[in-house]
Amino acid sequence: MPELPEVETVVRGLRAPLVGRTFTTAKVLWPKTVKPLTPAEFESRLPSQKVTAITRRAKYLQFQLSAGDTMFIHLKMSGNLLVEPTDSPVHKHVRAIMGLDNGHQLRFKDTRKFGRIYLTDDPHSVIGKLGPEPLPDSFTVDDFKALFAKRRGRLKPLLLNQQFIAGIGNIYADESCFIAQIDPRRQADTLSETELTRLYQAIRQALNHGIVHKGASLDAVYLGGEFQNHFQAYGRTGQPCFTCGTEISRIVLGGRSTHFCSRCQQ
DNA sequence: CTAAAATCCTGGTGGC
DNA sequence: TGCCACCAGGATTTTA
Missing domain, CATH: 1.10.8.50 (Helicase, Ruva Protein; domain 3)
Structure with missing residues (x-):
């Protein structure tokens, strides 16, 4: 479900449930989902980081985290993000689970496995080569x-x-x-x-x-x-x-x- | 340089 | 119902 309007809509929908929350756990179910980290690195680095802001750049969701990291998520062809109770059933196409401090989880569901989650302290390494955003009035x-x-x-x-x-x-x-x-x-x-x-x-x-x-x-x-x-x-x-x-x-x-x-x- | 093809993946659909 | 070819909103890499 990609393209700019969908991603923007997803971003707006995630702010209320996620901004201010702290990740407590992380589990990668499909190893290629995370870049450039290994699943083990991702699972140890995300917990304890708090979400301070969620924005969009191109088709990437951009999570600003308290320890200075940025988490980018690209949904590619079939990705979606769900916020669900920790004790609720996990759909078979969920590729990564990020636990929150309020009894819920952020779940990355992606049938075709093209989607990617980046965790980095260098945003430029992910979005540095992108062209201009078409919607801001500053783009004339x-x-x-x-x-x-x-x-x-x-x-x-x-x-x-x-x-x-x-x-x-x-x-x-x-x-x-x-x-x-x-x-x-x-x-x-x-x-x-x-x-x-x-x-x-x-x-x-x-x-x-x-x-x-x-x-x-x-x-x-x-x-x-x-x-x-x-x-x-x-x-x-x-x-x-x-x-x-x-x-x-x-x-x-x-x-x-x-x-x-x-x-x-x- | 452009540009096409292959690649990563699963599932739905329509033809036979 | 089964089998199969083809299609899918993305983007990178390889090949021509």
Whole structure:
């Protein structure tokens, strides 16, 4: 359940139960979950550290800890974080358990085992190479245009490149291109000033919409609700474009499924 | 330099 | 019901 809006929603939901709490135990059930530490190192280093703040950088959750460490969690494709009573049943896909000082546990559940938990005193080693966050007002349209200077390659893979711009995933890349009415196959250095301005606004609109909507109904999203109704391109292969009625196309671009309207998006 | 393919993993889905 | 190919919201590494 990745992408910036989901991660932001998870962060907001974890602050109340976790900020101010102290970790008392740690158990790694799938060894590769932790980096760069071994499970034994992680299990001895986390306990006694208190959570002082939880923030987000790109698709990473960032836990500020009292001993000066930072714990980053990347959910990748299927990760999720649960706060559950210590005596409650542990789901089979839980990969790490972090005990709290109030009878609860933070449990990292991740079916596909791609997710990672980093514990380090050097945040730069984890998030140092990430591109800019697209949502703060300090990130201007001029900043966005500057990113495209002397960049080659097609547009969509560039939007997915976290070192180029941080936080955009496959869904919001497709949605942003649709909103901006730009073909995701375009060479990045052929976009006009007008198109770049549209794309900048589209990215922020799509991401903000995702945050607002998920904040309101996170449960409905993952219980199989009407979430997909909010997408205009992603996952709508063969269905009519809401703008012109043309069937939405699906192609593979940069190894990722890509959905777009061949008529609206030029 | 771009770019495609392989890799890490499990589970759901749709075709036969 | 079984079997199988294919698909999945990420990101890095390898290969061309």
